[in-house]
Amino acid sequence: MKKKIMECVPNFSEGRDKAKMEKIIAPFAGRQGVTMLDCQADPDHNRMVVTVVGEPQALLEAVIKSVDAAVACIDLRQHQGQHPRMGAVDVVPFIPLRNMSMTEAIDFSREAAARIANELGLPVFLYEESATRPERRNLASIRRGQFEGMAAKIKEPEWRPDFGPAEIHPSAGVTAVGARMPLIAFNVNLQTADLSIADAIARKVRESSGGLPCCKAIGVELAEQGVVQVSMNMTDYTRTGLAEVSEAIRREAARHGVEVAGSEIVGLAPMAALAETAAHALGLRGFSMAQVLESRLLE
Amino acid sequence: MKKKIMECVPNFSEGRDKAKMEKIIAPFAGRQGVTMLDCQADPDHNRMVVTVVGEPQALLEAVIKSVDAAVACIDLRQHQGQHPRMGAVDVVPFIPLRNMSMTEAIDFSREAAARIANELGLPVFLYEESATRPERRNLASIRRGQFEGMAAKIKEPEWRPDFGPAEIHPSAGVTAVGARMPLIAFNVNLQTADLSIADAIARKVRESSGGLPCCKAIGVELAEQGVVQVSMNMTDYTRTGLAEVSEAIRREAARHGVEVAGSEIVGLAPMAALAETAAHALGLRGFSMAQVLESRLLE
Numbered sequence: 001m002k003k004k005i006m007e008c009v010p011n012f013s014e015g016r017d018k019a020k021m022e023k024i025i026a027p028f029a030g031r032q033g034v035t036m037l038d039c040q041a042d043p044d045h046n047r048m049v050v051t052v053v054g055e056p057q058a059l060l061e062a063v064i065k066s067v068d069a070a071v072a073c074i075d076l077r078q079h080q081g082q083h084p085r086m087g088a089v090d091v092v093p094f095i096p097l098r099n100m101s102m103t104e105a106i107d108f109s110r111e112a113a114a115r116i117a118n119e120l121g122l123p124v125f126l127y128e129e130s131a132t133r134p135e136r137r138n139l140a141s142i143r144r145g146q147f148e149g150m151a152a153k154i155k156e157p158e159w160r161p162d163f164g165p166a167e168i169h170p171s172a173g174v175t176a177v178g179a180r181m182p183l184i185a186f187n188v189n190l191q192t193a194d195l196s197i198a199d200a201i202a203r204k205v206r207e208s209s210g211g212l213p214c215c216k217a218i219g220v221e222l223a224e225q226g227v228v229q230v231s232m233n234m235t236d237y238t239r240t241g242l243a244e245v246s247e248a249i250r251r252e253a254a255r256h257g258v259e260v261a262g263s264e265i266v267g268l269a270p271m272a273a274l275a276e277t278a279a280h281a282l283g284l285r286g287f288s289m290a291q292v293l294e295s296r297l298l299e
Numbered sequence: 300m301k302k303k304i305m306e307c308v309p310n311f312s313e314g315r316d317k318a319k320m321e322k323i324i325a326p327f328a329g330r331q332g333v334t335m336l337d338c339q340a341d342p343d344h345n346r347m348v349v350t351v352v353g354e355p356q357a358l359l360e361a362v363i364k365s366v367d368a369a370v371a372c373i374d375l376r377q378h379q380g381q382h383p384r385m386g387a388v389d390v391v392p393f394i395p396l397r398n399m400s401m402t403e404a405i406d407f408s409r410e411a412a413a414r415i416a417n418e419l420g421l422p423v424f425l426y427e428e429s430a431t432r433p434e435r436r437n438l439a440s441i442r443r444g445q446f447e448g449m450a451a452k453i454k455e456p457e458w459r460p461d462f463g464p465a466e467i468h469p470s471a472g473v474t475a476v477g478a479r480m481p482l483i484a485f486n487v488n489l490q491t492a493d494l495s496i497a498d499a500i501a502r503k504v505r506e507s508s509g510g511l512p513c514c515k516a517i518g519v520e521l522a523e524q525g526v527v528q529v530s531m532n533m534t535d536y537t538r539t540g541l542a543e544v545s546e547a548i549r550r551e552a553a554r555h556g557v558e559v560a561g562s563e564i565v566g567l568a569p570m571a572a573l574a575e576t577a578a579h580a581l582g583l584r585g586f587s588m589a590q591v592l593e594s595r596l597l598e
Contacts, residue, residue, distance in 0.1 A: 005596070037595045053596060097592070182592070246581050262584045271570055271593040274577040281580035282545050285561045293396070293481070294570040296336045297304070297352060298593060 002299050006056040006105060007095040007182065008063050012048045012070050013085045015041040020073045021048055027065035033058035038268065046081025047090070051268065053097060056108050063092065064115055067175070071120055075171040076147045086143045086150050087173035092116075093128065094179045097270065098298065105179035106130045113177040117164030123154060123174045124163040130178035132162055139176055147173045181214075181236040184273055185266035188230045188249045191259040195221045198228035201252045205230070205245055212240040212248060227261055237273040243280040271295070301598050305355040305404060306394040306481065307362050311347045311369050312384045314340040319372045320347055326364035332357035337567070345380025346389070350567065352396060355407050362391065363414055366474070370419055374470040375446045385442045385449050386472035391415075392427065393478045396569065397597065404478035405429045412476040416463030422453060423462040427477035431461055438475055446472045480513075480535040483572055484565035487529045487548045490558040494520045497527035500551045504529070504544055511539040511547060526560055536572040542579040570594065 014020050021041055025048075028036040034054035041048040050066075052059065067089045074088035092112065096105035106129055113124040131137040135158075145153045150168050153159050160166050161174065168174055190198055198219030203209045206217040214236035220229045230249055234240060242265075250260050272289055279287045289295050313319050320340055324347075327335040333353035340347040349365075351358065366388045373387035391411065395404035405428055412423040430436040434457075444452045449467050452458050459465050460473065467473055489497055497518030502508045505516035513535035519528045529548055533539060541564075549559050571588055578586045588594050 007592075035596070037592070053592075242577070242581055260582060262582050264584055265586060265590055268590055268592045268595070271574075271591050274574045274591065275570075277580055278541070278573040278576035281576055282541055283559060283561050285563055287564060291564055291567055292570050292573065293306075293336070293352075293567045294593060294597060296567070297334070298596060 002099040004056055004100040004104070005053055005098040005298075006059050006100060006108060007051065007053045007097045008059055008092065009049060009051050009095070010063060010066065010092045011090045012050070012074065013046065013076060013079050013081070013088050013090055014070070014074050015045055015047045015081065016043045023073055024048070024066055024070045025050060027062045027069065028052050031058065031062050034062045042083070044081065045083035046079060047083045047085065056100065056104070060108055060112055060115075063112060064119065067092070067116055067122075068120055071122065071169070071172045076173045077171060079147070084140075084143055084146055085173075086145075086147050087122070087169075087175045088171065089116075089122075089175045090143075091127070091139055092175060092177045094177075095182050096179070097182070102129055102179060102181070109177050109179040113163045116175060116177065117161075122164055122169050122172055123161035123166065125174065125176045126162045126178055127176045128178035128180040136162075142176050150174055181238070182268075182270050182273075184234040184237055184242065184269045186232045186234055186242055186245070186263065187220075187266065188232075188246065188263040189222065189225070189227050189261040190229065190253055191261040192228060192256075193221075193226050194258075195219055195228050197253075197256045197258055198230050200256070201249055202230050202232075204252050205232075205248050212245055214239045215245055234273075237270070237276065241276050241280060242273060243277045301398040303355055303399040303403070304352055304397040304597075305358050305399060305407060306350065306352045306396045307358055307391065308348060308350050308394070309362060309365065309391045310389040311349070311373065312345065312375060312378050312380070312387050312389055313369070313373050314344055314346045314380065315342045322372055323347065323365055323369045324349060326361045326368065327351050330357065330361050333361045341382070343380065344382035345378060346382045346384065355399065355403070359407055359411055362411060363418065366391070366415055366421075367419055370421065370468070370471040375472045376470060378446070383439075383442055383445055384472075385444075385446050386421070386468075386474045387470065388415075388421075388474045389442075390426070390438055391474060391476045393476075394481050395478070396481070401428055401478060401480070408476050408478040412462045415474060415476065416460075421463055421468050421471055422460035422465065422473045424473065424475045425461040425477055426475045427479040429477035435461075441475050449473055480537070481567075481569050481572075483533040483536055483541065483568045485531045485533055485541055485544070485562065486519075486565065487531075487545065487562040488521065488524070488526050488560040489528065489552055490560040491527060491555075492520075492525050493557075494518055494527050496552075496555045496557055497529050499555070500548055501529050501531075503551050504531075504547050511544055513538045514544055533572075536569070536575065540575050540579060541572060542576045 038051035202217035501516035
């Protein structure tokens with residue numbers, strides 16, 4: 001049987017106190033079947049984003065322990081930072097990486113949510129693919145009002161949490177747990193300083209204004225470089241690939257008489273997203289991920 | 300320390316007798332640190348090509364045991380098959396896959412060659428990157444004359460083997476051992492039945508007639524599909540990438556008024572070759588293999 005690998009990217013509302021951050025990530029260290037790939041703490045946001053992968057059940061156990069540690073040491077009543085937040089453990093996304101389906105990842109996310117509620121006493125909202133109602137798919141809708149507004153919001157019948165009590169945890173607030181596809185942060189720079197062009201192209205390509213599925217995009221000014229950027233989150237590369245959105249932006253830019261000045265992937269991207277882009281560029285037929293040498297090594 | 304991974308693709312002169320083939324690949328099974336990824340036996344060629352990867356020293360030990368088994372059960376005096384061959388173990392290439400340099404792979408290939416000569420009594424030629432003279436880089440030059448001609452050839456001073464006796468092993472002939480980059484079999488189909496166009500483009504892109512470095516190419520007719528193909532072996536994707544050769548062929552085809560009808564990768568390709576193609580297609584800046592999620596998983 002092929003080994004299932006799941007990813008989890010929990011966001012913790014602590015990005016300043018090293019001792020606390022150490023305690024929160026400790027459950028990911030030296031645990032059989034679990035590997036922490038990345039850990040980014042931002043003092044301005046006062047937030048830490050951890051990327052951890054592993055065998056699904058081992059990963060789930062480690063995540064629960066980490067959430068426990070965060071609840072014990074973070075007090076949202078004292079928390080200040082630029083990033084919106086509603087809980088000590090703000091959001092816990094589970095991502096099916098290898099040899100597992102989205103359905104399985106949803107099942108794991110529900111198990112995690114139930115245990116976080118039952119064992120740690122936190123109210124939990126299921127979001128994204130795990131959401132129980134359409135209006136809970138979007139994390140921003142759940143988080144609206146933030147920690148300070150959540151005490152009242154959670155009493156409203158339509159914001160009753162999916163698991164746990166219908167009142168916030170006094171110091172740790174509430175948490176969102178869900179399954180989603182891996183997210184790719186992909187930016188395309190345009191050879192112009194005119195932000196309105198980046199804005200117009202972002203509107204054209206993003207799903208919310210009728211563009212490409214699973215593409216979120218905004219225009220951004222890179223003042224130091226004297227160029228503008230279409231800054232994107234691709235939320236499901238199997239629905240819209242990097243090659244496809246890249247070509248769409250190039251086409252739109254040409255209509256504005258502007259050239260693409262290069263692009264970048266920020267952070268990690270799954271191998272399949274890059275292989276699919278290569279297959280598209282080369283016009284490959286009958287290509288399968290099993291042809292990637294390292295793919296076999298991972299089994 | 301990052302784990303080094305080496306690949307070996309030994310070619311054995313037995314592609315018909317299942318019992319013998321089982322004996323030859325047995326050393327690759329259930330051995331700690333070694334994984335057989337592929338095994339292709341061709342009865343017409345009477346040849347078996349095995350792809351095995353692993354921790355370098357463990358891989359080397361397994362390969363020596365497998366060569367030992369092949370020498371014990373293959374008798375070249377009885378061997379018939381379409382593929383040219385000069386030994387029971389015709390050729391043993393070592394490929395640096397992860398976290399190791401070509402220099403290290405050359406060192407391992409020399410150690411393997413010395414042990415095959417000393418422990419098993421086979422004369423061994425070093426070839427490709429491990430070659431001790433320019434005329435021994437090319438396997439075809441070493442193999443010219445095949446098993447039947449080797450008894451005399453090996454007595455010539457310029458064909459004295461690098462390791463072992465200057466006479467062939469009576470039943471197992473001689474063996475070539477060396478280090479090389481991973482090889483990618485890449486074919487591009489052209490929307491025409493005119494073989495002379497595929498031939499002309501192959502001549503244009505292959506290194507031997509002044510084309511792209513590390514590209515071997517021939518024109519091939521795919522009679523059933525009614526098209527022709529530029530059939531290639533890319534012997535070092537870090538010198539000429541798939542995107543580059545694909546674009547060169549598209550350009551040349553356009554000059555002949557012909558369209559590209561798709562392409563294919565036959566067998567395995569390393570992740571980096573595909574990621575590099577994607578990076579080229581997207582115009583990525585500052586991209587590194589460390590951004591490939593699975594790349595971290597492999598460490």
